Amino acid sequence: MPPSHRTGLNVARKRRKDGTTIEYFYDRASGKFLGHDRAAAEEARQRLSLTPMQAAGIQPGSINALILDYLQSEAFRSLRGTTQKLYRGYLDRMREDWGDIPARAITRQDVLAIRERLSATPRKANQVLSLLQILLGRARETGIVQENVAERFGRLHIASRTEIWSYQMEDAFLERARPALQLAYMLLLYTLQRPSDMLAMGAGRISTRDGRMFIALRQAKTGALLDVPVHTRLAPHIARRLDELNADEASVAQIITARIGLGPERLLVPSPTGKPWAHRNFARAWDQVISRMAHAQARRLFAAGRTKEEVRAELENQHRQRRDLRRTGIVRLAEAGATTPQIAAISGHGIDYCQRIIDTYLPRRTEVALAGMEVWEKHQVRETTKIVSIAASRGRLM
Structure with a gap:
């Protein structure tokens, strides 16, 4: 041509x-x-x-452009799927709020204003500030801005949850929960895993060795591969669920074999439809049980003559979340005398992090102090220690 x-x-x-x-x-x-x-x-x-950015009407050097560049970067692609999903949600909000603003126009006063405006939700505020720091850091590397104004910026303090489930709360929950949620509670408590990992547990991950049942899993967040021994209190619940699965498979065997590529769901804790739980649906079902517990407690308190304000305060004080079960299991393990490496091997935490959890909760536990005193009392030995003997002998020599 x-x-x-x-x-x-x-x-x-x-x-x-x-x-x-x-x-x-x-x-x-x-x-x-x-x-x-x-x-x-x-x-x-x-x-x-036109570049894809220009075709989409995105101005070079804007926050929109920085977000698009970050989403296409190796740094973002290397993140775990759950982290990417979390970041995308925050980045979408940032794009809606400040997408057209040039990165050069953002000042430290602007960052301070963002921090102040989001201070009512400190976790969200800190995440937004961290992502803004990442975006402006990449902009500085490419010469778009001269300074990363979100760098070395004070984050909002997030108070750690200190609540653990009492045995009375546990009984109240199990009494009101359907069988699937009862098993979910037991798995969360006795495997020390996150709800997302618990909901992914299936019959194929159960094994038995030397009379002990184990659950093999890979944590979605950390990628850690664990083989968790099953607590004797949890084992009968899992065994019943496995029997149900085997019975269900036998009854639908002809249907399954007629559908090429389809097989029965073998989840330990399935949704009411037998399929994996959507996170929001599992949370809603769990919270319904918590709500029934709160209503029963409120009736008892009102019957005892408590005021509305006192009842509200008591219910807030006794409210427990799913994530508190992991902490509860760690505390109960430590109370039983398990070492930090033993606990970390079950939960998948780093040993240092696991020790911080123990240091945070155990010193305030009366049960631990009482157990320590009883051990001391059982091992009283009225003998002069070697150190005292040496000191005494030195005194005589002088």
């Missing part, structure tokens, strides 16, 4: 039988056919030359 004198376009001409000439316009870079009209072809070529 002979080249066109117009930059970026190649043109080919063909003479028809009637003597007229038709022109074929092509994009010089890609060779793509752009039609027979020069003006339309030039317009189409300009659209082809």
Whole structure:
């Protein structure tokens, strides 16, 4: 094709039988056919030359541009799926609020204002500030901004939860929960795992060795591969669930074999439809049990003559969450005398992190102090220690 004198376009001409000439316009870079009209072809070529960012109307150097660049980066792709989903939610909000603002225009006063505005939700505020620091850090590396104004910025304090489930709360929950949620409670408590990992546990991960049942799992957040011994209180519940699964498989065997590629769900804790729980649906079902517990407690308190304000305060004080069960299990293990490495091997925590949990909760536990005193009392030995003997002998020599 002979080249066109117009930059970026190649043109080919063909003479028809009637003597007229038709022109074929092509994009010089890609060779793509752009039609027979020069003006339309030039317009189409300009659209082809636009970057995806320009085509979407995103101004270079804006927060929108920084977010798009980060989402396409290796740094973002290397994050775990759950972390990517979390970050996307925050980045979408940032895009809605400040997407068109040039990164150069953001000052430390702006960051302070963002921090102050989100102070009612400190966890959200800290996450937004961290992502803004990442975006501006990448902008600084490419010369878009001279300074990362979100760097070394004070984060809001987030008070750690200190609540653990009492045995009375446990009994109240199990009394009101359906069988699937009863098993969920027991799995969360006795395996020390996160709800997402608990909901992914299936019959295929259960094994028995030397009379002990084990649950094999890979934690979604950390990637740690664990083989958790099953507590003797939990084992009968799992055994009953396995019997149910085996019975269900036998009853639907003909249906399953008729559907190529389909098989029965073998989850230990399935949704009411037998499929994996959606996180929000599991949370809703769990919270319904918590609500029934709170109503029963409120009735008892009102019957005892408590005021509305006192009842509300008591219910808030006794409210427990699913995530508190992991902490509860760790504390109960430590109370039973398990070492920090033993606890960490079950929960999948780092040993240092696990020790911080123990240091936070055990010193305030009366049960631990009482157990320590009883051990001391049982091992009273009325003998002079070697140190005292040496000190006494030195005194005599002097």
